[in-house]
Amino acid sequence: MRLLIIGSLDGQIGAASRIAIERGAKVRHAVTVEAGLDEIRGQGADLVMVDVKCDIRALIEALETERITLPVVACGIASDASAAVRAIKAGAKEYIPLPPDADLIAAVLAAVTEERHSIVFKDPRMAQTLKLAEQVAASDASILITGESGTGKELVARFIHRKSRRADRRFVAVNCAAIPENLLESELFGHEKGAFTGAVARRIGKFEEANGGTLLLDEISEMDVRLQTKLLRVLQEREIDRVGGSQPVKVDVRILATSNRQMEEAVRQGSFREDLYYRLNVVTLALPALRERPLDIPVLAEHFAKRYSESNGLPLRPLTVEARQMLTRHGWRGNVRELENCLHRAVLLAQGNEIGPEAILLSGAPAAGPADPVVAQAAAAAAAVTSGARSPLVGKTVAEVERDLILDTLNAYLGNRTHAANILGISIRTLRNKLKQYADEGIAVPPPAGVEADRATL
Structure with a gap:
């Protein structure tokens, strides 16, 4: 939850921020509506809390003009009923009186989170899966959520957190596939000042951020085996070691993990530790494909x-x-x-x-866009066989076909490594290794896109 607070709130901003942070929100502050709009354009937000003394109507009209859909909650002195009425008429969804009440702020944050992460379903198979998820949510058992990419594994993890005894504490998610191996250890466990080059100050890791709450390890099957060993110790001892630290730090975290791979096969291949698999696999929720x-x-x-x-x-x-x-x-x-x-x-x-x-433009259909390169190549080969013409694949080595397929898929998805890996059915790590090999061979590789480009600079 990314919360943006706009205005001075008559000196109550510190209290409101602390309450929101304790409920798991990441809080930013802007003094004016104009500065707030700049924050939203640059970094986005999930919810805006704005002082009634600000021009709420101008804020909401600007959001509508720029087609930014964002819930706005007004805040003000409890005795100023007329300001509350004006704020609601201007388009604010709720009004929170000041000084801030912890339960009321928690309820507003929960309502917005529920709306953003709701699970829409009608099919009995999904209903059965969610019923099982709700049954096990109240425990502190580790849960492994499996399913193909795009089936909603993180949404189910958030559902479990909301139904658990830890619902009023933080939910922290870490994508193990999207963070480079050399950064993931520090991301999870934190580091001390001077632990490595660039560690200019102590950093708290995700385990400590989620202390008392829930930590989601997304695509855990992509985690390096060395880190798996350290994670296993955390699950057994309930304590972590910061990188460069000398003393263990106790943590109380409920672990949820997801994977789009067959975990038993990963164990057999030796890419995932068997003892960690059984430690995580107290309960397995297998999400059906769409x-x-x-x-x-x-x-x-x-x-x-x-x-x-x-x-x-x-x-x-x-x-x-x-x-x-x-x-x-x-x-x-x-x-x-x-x-x-x-x-x-x-x-x-x-x-x-x-x-x-x-x-309706469907992937793999003639009018689809961007066309799925896997389907396109298969269709082209099949058409060539039917017509008696020689397939364009004939005469190429397996390595060349693989290279062309990977690069075509990456180009079709505008350089997005994660999407390309999902379409190709390979891990993001395998894709990165292939791209590094091609670059070393002097072959042009599409640059990362969006958030991935930002991570590539770390």
Whole structure:
């Protein structure tokens, strides 16, 4: 939860910030509406708390003009009823009286989090999975959540946290696949000043950030075996060692982990420690792929159509019967994430009063964009065989075909390593190693995109 506080709040900003931070929020502050808008444009936010003395109407109108969908909560002196009324009429979702009440702020943060991380479903298979998740949520047992990429593993982890006894404490997520190996140890366990070059001050790691709450280790199967050994000790001893530290630090953390791989196979191959697997695997939740829960496809499609219509300032248009049929028949290799992207495109491309088949661009379909390179190459080869022509793959070595496929996929997804690895069905580490090999051979490699580009500079 990223919380932005705008205004002075009559000196109550410190108290409000502390309460929000204790509830797991990352808090930033801006003195004016203009400075707040700059913060939102530059770093984003999940919730804005604004002093009623600020121009709330101007803030909300600016957000609407720029098509930024963001809940705004007004704050002010409890006795100023007229200011509260003006704030609500200006578009604020809630009004919090000052001085701040911890339970009220916690409730507002929880409501916003619930809305952002809600799980939309109708299919009995997903209902059964969530029922089991709720049953085990109250315990402190470690839970392993498995499933293909895009099935909603992190959403289920957040669901478990909300239903647990630790719901009022922090939920901290770490993507083990997205952080380079040499940084992940410090990210998890923290470090002391001078522990290594660049360690100019002590840093608290994710385990200490999540103390008393829940830590999600996303894509844990990508973690280096050396770190797995250290993690196993943490689970056994309930204490961590900061990098460069001399004394262990006690932690009380509930561990959730996710993986899109077959963990038993990773254990057999030696890339994942067997003892750590059994330590984490007290309970396993296996999320079904989207194609295995077809009743969820239309309700998710309507949900995403509504979300992206609102966020882009467009009218809400229903899906036609033909569009629904197209979505239901599709294989959804990228699962819910692929469906979400598809509906985002459809909202932007739709003409008229409905979203029809012409706005539905499916991966692997003739009009899809960006085309899935895996499907495209397979289709081209099949067409060549049918027509009697020689396949374009003939004459190339296996290594050359693999290289072309990896680079084509990476180009199709604008340099996004994570998406490309998911589509190719390989780990992000394997993809990075291949790209390094190609670069060393003098082959041009697409640069990382977005957040990945920022991480690449670390």
